[in-house]
Amino acid sequence: MERLGDDELGLVLRSVDRWRDRKSCARVCRRWRRVEALTRAVLRVLDPHYLPRFLPRFPNLTALEAATPISDPDLDLIARSCPGLESLNLNARRSRIELDEEPHGVEPRDVTDAGLCAIAFCCRKLKNISLRRRKGVGDVGAIELAKHAKGLSSLDLSWCSKVTDRAVGAFCAFSSLMVLCLRGCPLLSDSGLACLATGPLSRSLRVLDLSECDQITDLGVCLLRHIRCLEELSLADCGPKITDVGGIAIASIVSLRRLDLSWLINLSDATLFALARNCSNMDEINVTGCELVTGAGILSYSNHPALKILVLTSCYGVSAHDVEQMMLSCRSLRYVGLDKSLRGWMPSSVQEKLSHICRIDWL
Helix, strand or coil: CCCCCHHHHHHHHHCCCCHHHHHHHHCCCHHHHHHHHHHCCEEEECCHHHHHHHHHHCCCCCEEEECCCCCHHHHHHHHHHCCCCCEEECCCCCCHHHHHHCCCCCCCCCCCHHHHHHHHHHCCCCCEEECCCCCCCEHHHHHHHHHHCCCCCEEECCCCCECEHHHHHHCCCCCCCCEEECCCCCECCHHHHHHHCCCHHHHCCCEEECCCCCCCCHHHHHHHHHCCCCCEEECCCCCCCCCHHHHHHHCCCCCCCEEECCCCCCCEHHHHHHHHHHCCCCCEEECCCCCECEHHHHHCCCCCCCCCEEECCCCCECCHHHHHHHHHHCCCCCEEEECHHHHCCCCHHHHHHHHCCCEEEEC
16 A cells, blocks of 8 residues: 555545545554545534534534534634635534533533624635524625535525625525425515515525515515525424415415425415415425314315325314215325324224325324
8 A cells, every 4th residue: 555646646535435444544554544634525523622623633624513502713624724615514413412511511612703704705615504503693794605606506504693685685696496495584584585586586596485584575475486596495383474365476486395384373275275276386385383274175185186195283173084085085295294183083994095005104
């Protein structure tokens, strides 16, 4: 192996994908450790305190993940050390062990707009970024990201409580953004949805998550029909201001494949009729907690050509007989989530027969 130059050794190490194997390679000798670091493309930061020690060894990273709170100085170091980053995942999910070890009553420093601005300015090749649950991130950082990361294709701002319509408006000129997650952004309103439905973004967006955005109404939801290539949409837990007016409007998006309407208590069968009639490519729909939905709405999918997944827990207007009829006539079904209360009303022989058609979960 000593006859191999760094370039040849680098080609070999680039073929090693498993992180345990790469770790073993780095322990062979100092030269292997150095070349392994130079060819490393993906890194997960477990403890940001040690970033200044090890990060400069990995100048060619294209993807980095931090599953713990990370400060603005740490993010500034990442920006300066890894300008070629294409994917940055700052999802703050932590293990139970990490939470137990954290001092009680001490709020860890977490990234704010200042750190995000540093990333936006230095890492202009970013394509995917997840800022989920980063409560210090707001409009300033998001707007700066929109100015510099022109090739962004996926953006997750879920539960970033400071993000408003201004930040959403900054991304409306993007022609590359395909995935946008705004779940749990309480300051998002119909004005933000109007921005999404106009400009180049409306021609590129494929996935949109608006779950738990309880300020939006039918007025904004109706505008979403202008996003003609939308394939996945979630409006779960968006509150009582979304009714059949908005539901029927989104049924005109014929490209829809997955739709989550959970806990929209003012949606009824009229929405399901429109969806079943217009969205022939729909393969997954969730109407959990839609109390106005009845068996008639569910039966509208009896001969649907594409539906594979149906979840209808807490739909008390749907009977066991309705479910049986629908499942027997929808040949494409692969999974159904049903309310436990229906189990007692469905004979065991019928349950067994339906279990051979597709998987059933009693939720």
